[in-house]
Amino acid sequence: MSKLFETIQFADLTLNNRVIIAPMCQYSATEAGEVSYWHEQQWANYALSGAGLCIVEATAVQAEGRISYADLGLWNDQQRDQIKTLLQKVKTLSPMPFGVQLAHAGRKASTDKPWLGRGQFAPEHAHGWQTVAPSAVAFSEKDLAPHALTLEEIQAVKHDFVAAAQRAVDAGFDLIELHAAHGYLLHQFLSPLSNQRQDQYGGSLENRMRLTLEVLAEVLEVVPQGFPVGVRISATDWMESQADASWTLESSVELAKQLEKVGAAYVHVSSGGLHEKQHIDIEPNYQVPFAAEIKQHVHIPVIAVGLITESQQAEMIVRHHQADAIALARAILYDPRWVWHAAVSLGEPIQVAPQYLRSQPHGFKNLFHAFSES
Template identity: 45%
Template sequence: MSPETESPAGGAATAPRLCRPVALRGTTLRNPIVISPMCQYSAADGEAGDWHRVHLGRFAMGGAGMVMVEATAVTEQGRITPGDLGLWDDRQIPGLRGIAGLLKAFGAVPAIQLGHAGRKAATQRPWQGHGPLGAADLARGEPPWPVAAPSPLPVADGWQVPAELDRAGLAVLVEAWRASAARALEAGFEAVELHCAHGYLLHQFLSPLSNRRTDGYGGDRAGRCRFPMEVAAAVRAVWPADRPMFVRISATDWIEGGWTIEDSVGFSRDLRDLGIDVIDCSSGGMTGVSATAAAIPRHPGFQVPFAGRIRQEAGVATMAVGLILDGHQAEAILRDGQADLVAIGREALDDPNWPLHAVQQLCGGGFDGWPDQSGWWLARRARSPRRERD
């Protein structure tokens, strides 16, 4: 079922969709623009700091309807890098509680993504090499740690061979996700996303390229989906009925013999029936270290058709992401029924006010929606002769 959209107060029902509030269960976004979770690799022992507050707060001030905190590890072993945020311990709640409150104070719905890196864990930060942690990192006080996965298959040559998770290990991880979701709730987040994409642990279970198990957690699609579904059920059970839950998927591996869009449609139907509200449609990441690595041509909106197909065939709301560059493109995606929400990542890093600019472009209204502290200056500048605007 699609989220409900509402016209702005006093506005016509034909107002651009990018300018309308969106209701998801008991939560209302001021617009359908979501800031994607973007790893910053800048936490200390999993705890959020000043960087995260400034980084995320600027997007809420910039007008986004929802701001989603980056992939947050449910166990210490599940971190991608030593700098990942975490919610495996109560001591990590206060820093994230401050961020959730900050986002809400500036008008955005605070959301968080929960994940586990699986065989992609124990990785260097991108600017430190993006390879497996090694001797140079040990000298920096960041030694590697053991990694685990569905099957003992390394992500690439030269990487650790992961330990194959047994039934007891899987049960521990289901509880870790449940406990982390409970901590996210205590921290004040109003939406949660399960990370089933980009070659991380839950995606590793889904894809036949990384899951070679012969027990009930491997084999056909139902078996490969079993563990991600158990995790989703555990998180949905602890997440309040009036708050939405998202699942981010890689809609395709882009590799022959891998996970396909047809698999994603079936998986999305099952998630819908479990009570998942939105499928966040990304792709790739199964091979290579980069989160979305795939040897395919990229163009504006290259992943949008996945969101459209899943929305139509699985009967669930979707979020489109990937090279959505401006407000007119975003509006067309929403207007044409290809997605219910649009997620912005690197464009927001370049311009944290991307949502304000997009809404202003489509809906007019001058600087009425901007924070008073900046809007009044900018409105005055806009009325001034060009020579006085510098």
């Protein structure tokens, strides 16, 4: 029996298998932060993938928290209502649960679409705005310095995470993931490379973790009992030359312990994104050891991600208890039916839309089963 295709529980949410579609920014929203036709086709494609869960892209809790002017948002009710309409359509295609990653880009905001390659816009540009961060330290030498958040502004950020979480529940999402990775605002507070504050949100590890833990706690207060709220973290800044003054795996272990105490449903372990001079040795499974180490210290599920591209590779990660689930990003874009192919490779049955039953490969019997129609 495949371990990858066993069920898994995130708080009160049960997933049919342990393959998760990771959040992937699409840079395809309207300038008002609303869903577009791109999201309709993309989310429908995700729904038919066979994955146990899809977490849609980083969705900004403030307009100034977007990475780019083309990012999705949940900072107003119109955005919520349009997402709700789209989710209702998508959920007629399959019973797969959908989650949303709530995010604030901090100093890495106000950028162009990545494929246009124009980097960060100045505040006075039509597509730009003033960025914010824990301290007035820019991500890149080419970037303008961000505004250091005041204590009052930090409270406003927390309020907006909470309000976005309430809208996410109202819109029909089944899960919320808080984005504390990849060099965005919560990660900026965690790492001493970007956080040079001298107040209760800076200095010690306890202080630097404070904002992430407070956001999680306050979000959990407003979502329904048993509603899963997880956190994505960067396990390390990949700054070996400044290991004593950066975010490290040891820091992440302590953060994961505290996230569990507060009530996180899971920890999603990625890495990097905080410093332009990071050095990452990218190879298959390159982030899996981070997930495996964190898993030794917590009892909640741990998700591994990062160049997991083959079914046997994913199966071994779960079977060898390196992680409880795996997340796919680029692999699912390249092969939207990755989960079907993995099921066939591992000899496991999988539910598909009845319209696709006849696509079962020749020579394989009783692996494809139709979703039951409600």
